[in-house]
Amino acid sequence: MPALPDSSATDPLHSPEFQAGLLALQQNDREAAIAAFTWAAGRFPMYGPVHANIGTLAGQLGHSALAMRCFQRAIAVDPGHAEVWSNFSSQLRRTDREDAAVMALKRALSLEPKHANALCNLGAILFDAGQTARAEACFRQALALAPNHHEAAKNLGFALLRRGDLRIGFSWYEHRYAAAPLPAPVFDPPVPRWRGGTLKGLSLLAVAEQGEGDTIQFVRYAKLVERGGGTLTITCSHALKRLMARADGVRHMVATGDPMPRVDAWAPLLSLPHLLGTDHGSIPGGVPYLHPAPEDAAAWRTQLSGVAGLKVGLVWAGNPAFGGDRHRSPRFAAVAPLLALPGLHMVLLQVGDGRRDLAGHALPPTVTDLGGRIRDFADTAAIMAGLDLVITSCTAPAHLAGALGRPVWIMLPFAPDWRWMEGRADSPWYPTARLFRQPTPGDWTSVVAAISAELQAVVAGRRLLEGLA
8 A cells, every 4th residue: 555645745734844833832931842842934035834834923922023024924925825914914913013913803804704713803803993783793793703713702801891891791701711820729629629619618819810800800700609698709919918907808918928828719809700690780880899007098198288289199190001092091201281271289199110200300399209108099199088089090009099998090091991881970889980982082281271170179169079978
């Protein structure tokens, strides 16, 4: 019987180099995958997808110039692959070239109208542009073609949550673990993941899975666990540990490096809204559910006791590692006009990367900069307790002020995060919050002007601040 032809010699997909690249991807070793795909590209230079694979990985690692060269090579030698054009769109989005990304996706869909990945990617661009209904339609089309497309399912959850359909939205959002698996906590002996059901007598660990603002927002569910007869332990960053020790309903805190406690089950923190049946009418919106230490609040209040005027905390930037930070953070130059308003004393609460914005700026005597003295969120909470108002971008201090029941005005981009919903000036998550939205993308000038007018009305006594006494 004659030997079968060796497909590895002629078929790029079955070559040992390409297969080594796939194996490296399974092991989450992107550098090794790039090396293997580069060898494959040397053997099969006219096979576009192998160049595109290198481009995708290079883009994920921040090597934008290399990524663009690889995609351009892929398209030049083999322009007929819809998947290549779809992946190219993702790289174009990383470099803020949304219009070019849409054109790449249109090319992908012209080649393959039922390409689920391209539809999902197009929906993501529309969602980021604030076109929620059109984005939802794309995600649903993708799911109709590929029912197990977890990225489209997760993104559909975001779209539904943004328009306020919380019960169904949180259900779809559960696909995030399948779209991007996260490691489960390690217990000895192992304990199961909680999928819902009775809480009576249950010791539950809630695993914080995303940013610190998410932890602050969703730790409110500890009270619901407690009311159901269970006890809740929460994982958190070291920066949140002192604050979480005073959260309503939290039994214990586990920070990185702490020993894992004995519990009956665990669940991702952001799965609790789904598991506990949250809809628009059952958001646990009671505030405050976080509390500063009274002695810390008194100490910070004493330091500000000699200042005159309305005491206003100010934050203008979030964590730059967050992909959308450039859209949500107005930066100091945009908010600086607020410092010149009469009748105010501004208290700068900015920490982290945003403090670089202060370089070269001489602050007037009506400004106190406390950001450099803040050690953790417990300090920020104690300072906020002595302020009349907090003005902040969409970042963790916005959630903190809301969770403390302090009056907080939140500056939002044109297409904000799902939790602020659409067209609202208030938030069902935070009764003391007011939302100031960009009227057009990138327009922080109008946001700051609206806040300035409202501040002047408060100082003049024409408007009251809404918060807890």
